[in-house]
Amino acid sequence: MTTLKELAALLNISVSTVSKALNDSHEISENTRIRVKELATKLNYKPNRIAQQLKTNKTKTIGVILPTVTNPFFAEVLHGIEMAATNNDYDIIVCLSNETLHKEKRSLELLSNGSVDGFIMAVARESQVKNETSHIKDTINNKLPVLMFDRVVNDIDCNKVIVDDFKSVYEATEHLIINQHRKNILLVSNIEELSVGKLRIEGYTKALEDHNLKPEILKLDNAVDLDVEKRIYNYLKENVAIDAILSVDHVTGIVAINMAKKLGRNIPEDLSVVGFGYEHTQLLSSPKISIIHQKAHKIGEMSTKLLIDTINDEDLKWQTIVVPSELKLNESVK
Amino acid sequence: MTTLKELAALLNISVSTVSKALNDSHEISENTRIRVKELATKLNYKPNRIAQQLKTNKTKTIGVILPTVTNPFFAEVLHGIEMAATNNDYDIIVCLSNETLHKEKRSLELLSNGSVDGFIMAVARESQVKNETSHIKDTINNKLPVLMFDRVVNDIDCNKVIVDDFKSVYEATEHLIINQHRKNILLVSNIEELSVGKLRIEGYTKALEDHNLKPEILKLDNAVDLDVEKRIYNYLKENVAIDAILSVDHVTGIVAINMAKKLGRNIPEDLSVVGFGYEHTQLLSSPKISIIHQKAHKIGEMSTKLLIDTINDEDLKWQTIVVPSELKLNESVK
DNA sequence: TTGTATGCGTTATCAT
């Protein structure tokens, strides 16, 4: 890699002159500036980022710690983060906690050595279940700003970007009750240990209570694939009164549709199905599932912008941004 | 952040002594080593990574450039990359090209300033279609090793990790012909402009020719969601003789199953469906789609290991690793 | 207008 020193030697001028010329300092003559720039272009000079980082004590890099990236929600959030980061001349270092506490902790500690200017993270399942979050507090005390999205820790004071989990599910449930006249709405969940899962279940429960209906919940507690199918199938088979299904994750809704069809139910006439979903979810189901569409991309973008603002303005007050979800109905439902 | 200098000042010894003590140099007395380490632990000292990078001229960081991460294949590859990188004490900086040439080029150039020790990439759709790859060659000439996976550029000499696209589709097609006695096999594709799409189509075509059957291909050229459904539906409706569908991407196979069911076809009795798929693909279809399972996670892992080997051994010869796929049949198919 | 000197935090070489 070409360095300032090399350029200086070739041009028989000092390193600082070269540096200033390249940075368009007004104290450099037109003539030398041009000479320097020409040679720089010719030799494809690029300022060494590491040296700049050491000098300025800014990395222009964000640490992104995700529980997983095979879940389409997090993949889409990552997409949003990457776009916003790029637009603001930031890089992202991505770590995956695989939902484990120790990996999350390790990533946070490893990058807290000057590698990044701040973190965007969604808390790992294990950390949330064990309510073990001291590593996150340590990071913040270490003067590294942390922004949490989606899965957040309530008693940590920091920037947050969350989804209106309670509200969106409450409203979707009300929609089923009021507009579609459903009375036996089953909630299916395989994320009931997560903060978001709890909130969604609460939204559903509250809506049913408000309309004097009885909650009915099938908890799959993170079961594996085939089990999911079987358990939903059996449940539907034995509970024929069910006229609507509300899935609080992004996969059991589609499975429910497939199982209901297998049992000969007519969708959406006899049975309404609502799930959480993302960009391509609806393409994969037939008939189309209605989805609560989380603006995952937007969550990523807003998280990034907010974190960068915080990095650049130390005494900016923490805030919590709620990104509203959108209920996208199956077209054939009126 | 605590620095060596601060530790030295507090202990009234020199910076170099502190450095040596922390690095377990044998020329430091037991006594001071312990004192130094105790204080370091107490103050939570961590060597500044940026300074180390500047000193050693190694970043221990890999640049990962992906076309997208919402495609589950790339998400799973990323997962594999991240795991292998972590196991080897490497970080990854992730950039998404969004399938565009200019973003891919920009990412490559931006990170070629000392930010990373090498690259792992899958070529963007646009770059591949326009066959514009000089930016990649430039990077390699710049002494930064590049490893390409999945979508590769043939006339660039570098490490490659690829899937046996031709072979896996050839064999899947033969399976349909020989074991399932299918004669009218439709190939559905929405990735025919990609190198992998071309290879898969060739594998299919060759298999049909070898068995004296007529190829029948539905090219969707990257159509949008609703269009995909409609076109597959119409095609199946008008071509009742079709007794097998081979999808060369990870989504049209599931759509085909749904459309075929809508048309009253019996799967797998009257119609076999094979697609490409990943971890959760089969859960989303009913009846289960048969899939050509690409070992995406393994591709990511092997790519990372190979790149790190190359980084650490300059004159290691380039190699091309083929990661075989596995045909996972629908259980009900014998 | 150009050049010299210093420092970012670390490690390595060479004194003491």
Place this chain on the structure above:
DNA sequence: ATGATAACGCATACAA
């Protein structure tokens, strides 16, 4: 066993 010094590549305050 410990310390002084230089160097990585860059930016900048200060001389000239």
